Amino acid sequence: MTQFFQQLINGLSIGSVYAMMAVGYSLVYSIMNFSNFAHGGVIMLGAYFGFFSMTLIKLPFAAAFGLAAVGTAALAVLIERIAYKPLRDRKAPFLYFIISAMGASIFLENIVIATIGPTFRTYPQVFSRTPISIGGLSIGRLDLIMFGVSALCLVALVLFIERTKTGKAIRAASYNMKAAALMGVDTDRVVMTVFAIGGLLAGVAGVFFGMKYTVYPQIGNITLKSFVAAVFGGLGSLPGAVLGSVILGTLETFVAGYLSSQFRDLIAFVILIGVLVFRPTGIMGKPSEDKA
Amino acid sequence: MLTVTDLHVSYGGIRALKGVSLTVNQGEIVTIIGANGAGKSTLLNTISGFLKPIAGELRYRDKVLPRKPDRVVKAGICHVPEGRLVFANLSVEDNLLMGAYLRHDRDGMAADMEKVFTLFPRLKERLAQSAGTLSGGEQQMLAMGRALMTNGDLVLMDEPSLGLAPLLVQTVFDIIREIRALGKTILLVEQNAYKALDVADRAYILEQGHIVREGAAAAIKADPAVRAAYLGTDSKAGG
Ligand SMILES: Nc1ncnc2c1ncn2[C@@H]1O[C@H](COP(=O)(O)OP(=O)(O)OP(=O)(O)O)[C@@H](O)[C@H]1O
Ligand SMILES: [Mg+2]
Numbered sequence: 001m002t003q004f005f006q007q008l009i010n011g012l013s014i015g016s017v018y019a020m021m022a023v024g025y026s027l028v029y030s031i032m033n034f035s036n037f038a039h040g041g042v043i044m045l046g047a048y049f050g051f052f053s054m055t056l057i058k059l060p061f062a063a064a065f066g067l068a069a070v071g072t073a074a075l076a077v078l079i080e081r082i083a084y085k086p087l088r089d090r091k092a093p094f095l096y097f098i099i100s101a102m103g104a105s106i107f108l109e110n111i112v113i114a115t116i117g118p119t120f121r122t123y124p125q126v127f128s129r130t131p132i133s134i135g136g137l138s139i140g141r142l143d144l145i146m147f148g149v150s151a152l153c154l155v156a157l158v159l160f161i162e163r164t165k166t167g168k169a170i171r172a173a174s175y176n177m178k179a180a181a182l183m184g185v186d187t188d189r190v191v192m193t194v195f196a197i198g199g200l201l202a203g204v205a206g207v208f209f210g211m212k213y214t215v216y217p218q219i220g221n222i223t224l225k226s227f228v229a230a231v232f233g234g235l236g237s238l239p240g241a242v243l244g245s246v247i248l249g250t251l252e253t254f255v256a257g258y259l260s261s262q263f264r265d266l267i268a269f270v271i272l273i274g275v276l277v278f279r280p281t282g283i284m285g286k287p288s289e290d291k292a
Numbered sequence: 293m294l295t296v297t298d299l300h301v302s303y304g305g306i307r308a309l310k311g312v313s314l315t316v317n318q319g320e321i322v323t324i325i326g327a328n329g330a331g332k333s334t335l336l337n338t339i340s341g342f343l344k345p346i347a348g349e350l351r352y353r354d355k356v357l358p359r360k361p362d363r364v365v366k367a368g369i370c371h372v373p374e375g376r377l378v379f380a381n382l383s384v385e386d387n388l389l390m391g392a393y394l395r396h397d398r399d400g401m402a403a404d405m406e407k408v409f410t411l412f413p414r415l416k417e418r419l420a421q422s423a424g425t426l427s428g429g430e431q432q433m434l435a436m437g438r439a440l441m442t443n444g445d446l447v448l449m450d451e452p453s454l455g456l457a458p459l460l461v462q463t464v465f466d467i468i469r470e471i472r473a474l475g476k477t478i479l480l481v482e483q484n485a486y487k488a489l490d491v492a493d494r495a496y497i498l499e500q501g502h503i504v505r506e507g508a509a510a511a512i513k514a515d516p517a518v519r520a521a522y523l524g525t526d527s528k529a530g531g
Contacts, residue, residue, distance in 0.1 A: 009450035172379045172390050184365035184394035184442060
């Protein structure tokens with residue numbers, strides 16, 4: 001039983017990091033109706049930003065964290081400007097966006113390999129490796145912090161989307177971009193805001209990911225699992241992205257714990273195919289809308 | 293108030309407007325009638341900044357009209373689009389508040405909200421309801437109410453009677469009169485030529501991207517040639 005709860009906590013912790021990545025996919029999808037595969041590259045660079053802020057610039061953890069998040073937010077906005085805005089202006093078909101996203105993703109991975117190199121790097125140890133024991137369970141300090149910070153970020157995101165005027169504009173634009181513009185919403189700014197938010201959370205997630213595992217140029221591929229989680233939850237839905245991520249994180253932790261870690265990643269893609277076959281809109285997919 | 297001069301607009305290679313000129317004066321209801329594909333929506337979308345003209349000029353209140361939709365709203369032009377486009381994922385109240393997106397005058401917003409409720413009492417009863425669950429007629433009212441919340445002086449309306457039951461069609465045209473009585477100027481695009489000419493002061497007839505007739509609505513309505521082409525005995529009401 002203890003092992004069960006132990007796994008559950010680990011699962012929730014990694015699931016919450018997936019959730020921070022998944023909402024980035026979902027937010028962009030809800031506004032622009034395409035899967036932004038460059039997001040994985042942004043997460044990867046977040047891990048590097050955090051790593052070098054701590055090792056090279058020797059910033060304290062919290063500052064490195066902040067710098068990584070701001071850096072990835074800026075990067076995400078920059079990618080939008082260069083890779084997507086020209087397509088938006090030309091009202092290009094969605095396939096072009098996906099191709100552009102893949103191009104950006106390959107570019108980011110290779111520019112890192114070419115400049116920083118393909119080696120695996122390990123974050124300096126920030127939190128003591130001795131776990132905290134609570135009621136007979138021993139919980140890793142990093143896991144606990146990952147879960148706490150992720151939950152906090154996600155709550156902040158929900159409040160922003162639900163309660164602020166900009167959040168309402170994002171929801172309006174996600175339903176219909178043209179109608180939002182007719183209300184006086186600057187849709188360019190909405191797109192920029194969405195990329196900045198996605199990038200911010202990608203930075204946080206990237207640092208955690210790097211700390212939990214290691215930093216290397218192909219991290220982006222692993223973050224595809226959070227994309228799977230977003231599809232599973234229903235692309236375009238924020239609660240769906242969070243729920244899908246938590247389920248995926250928990251599931252794969254249990255698979256690794258009770259079966260074998262060999263099967264861990266397999267599970268994610270079995271889920272993806274299963275969802276696509278049996279429930280293409282995911283758990284909470286946004287109702288299909290007639291685009292004007 | 294609004295002056296359009298020799299406007300040319302194309303979609304890729306396809307020319308949709310071929311030198312359209314028109315004016316709308318303060319306080320008027322001006323209608324543009326024309327068949328499917330004549331270019332009516334293209335004209336309104338160009339005024340609203342969604343399409344870039346290849347030639348021609350748009351002036352509003354003696355200034356060149358900005359070429360971005362949000363700036364056009366700011367300049368004082370609101371647009372009730374073809375197909376309504378209400379935010380189905382937001383409540384009726386949030387839809388109306390989205391109309392006031394650029395405004396900060398709380399008192400003015402509250403006053404305009406009351407005006408909207410006077411025009412459309414149904415919306416008040418359904419404030420908390422999701423806009424996606426409204427009937428077609430209610431959605432049209434919401435689209436109009438939302439546009440009024442921008443407090444623009446010039447209201448562009450794209451086929452507001454489209455797809456509504458005959459009884460509601462009459463209501464919509466009554467409401468257009470009431471909106472003018474609030475001090476608004478209206479540019480109305482319609483396929484329901486008969487009703488549109490009834491409510492309008494002046495009219496333009498658009499055919500394949502050209503203005504082929506213009507004049508007082510009453511005169512156009514009385515013209516036998518127009519009657520034959522647009523107001524035939526079996527004139528399609530609503531569409
Ligand atoms: N997005 C587009 N791409 C290409 N051609 C378009 C597009 N939108 C409209 N057109 C073409 O431009 C012309 C004018 O279209 P528009 O929608 O302005 O007509 P309309 O008068 O509003 O018609 P309706 O009464 O059916 O709404 C049509 O020939 C149409 O096929
Ligand atoms: Mg039209």
